[in-house]
Amino acid sequence: MALQILLNFLLAFLWAAMNDTLELPTLIMGYIMGMIAIYVIRNFLPGSFYMIRFYRIIKLIVVFIRELVIANITVMKIVLKPKINVHPGFYAYPCELEEDWEVVLLSSLITLTPGTVVVAISDDYSKLYIHGVHLTDADEEIRGIKSSFENVIKEVGQP
């Protein structure tokens, strides 16, 4: 992916040099033409077309913002009731991601949604221990996290 972005910038500069100017609209036009050229020769470069990866990253950010707002409303309902009855709990979550940066991204996203905080990670990166504020059923929560977060991160990680 880095090679494709570098080639795209070089093609943009080549276009600006052939038009004998260095203004911003010419560079943007050269960038778009370079993107078309790289799309045509995408089978000869390593990795898939990088715009697909950008689209998956943007989808991840949108999913994350929606989860953040919904879970904040849940915490607000817990705090504002007259009598608080929360049942917190620790549970273990089996994780199936392989690379290091994917595990880091998953635990950051789990910690950022309210109601779950990652407390410890086992040594071989296969289990995450999570503390939840209001825990009705541990298996249900595991399934919720798996369906919403882990699939999207696995899609980003594919080359």
Next chain:
Amino acid sequence: MSSIIAILVLSGVFFSIIAAIGVVRLPDMYSRLHAASISSTLGVSSVLLGVFLYFWYFNNNFEMTLLLAIVLIFVIAPTGAHMLARSAFHSDVEPYKLTILNELRRDEIGHEELREEDKQRAEERKKEKELEE
């Protein structure tokens, strides 16, 4: 545009007040960590986004520093929350007495060395379940 800025700033202030009330009312240190680190992050991000839009629209001044501050809060707040939770667990801060599962303690200590307090608590919970039935 004025209404968008007003909605963003007022919702940010509302979430910050919820976070402050949560820090006072919740019964346990781990629960207070949830309310303080995460709710206040969302609230302050909304306020800073409103301030950025105000400076861009009314003074025609694109401040990149505010966007950088928002990204900084999103990166640093979960790291700080994780470090606090881990250090509290290893310093034996007691969780709330109605905590349901404690698999982390079981995996770290081992099955044979459950402390006597945990055994008493398990017995009390069994008696409560029998009374309910």
Next chain:
Amino acid sequence: MNLFLNIVFIIAIVGMAIAMGIASYRIIRGPTLHDKIVALDAFGVMLMATIGIFSVLLDTSYLIVVIMLIGMLGAVGTIAMAKFLEKGWVIDIDRDSDE
């Protein structure tokens, strides 16, 4: 800046002051030391929002660099205190190796 936005920002800064006052109760009272660190972390982040609204009310753009500085210092302080309470030192230096 029209009148409507002026009123909105004055209400916002009063609300943030109330929130910081409520959080400071937990700083004074909290039974363990970790409670105090949690409340101080929240207090530092709310201070960033307060300075942001303040710079709108005073109609200047010189206070925005202060926001980033306070955020960085507060975050590093929280992480350093948490690590110190867990282990007893902050930076891991291995003095016995020969590197």
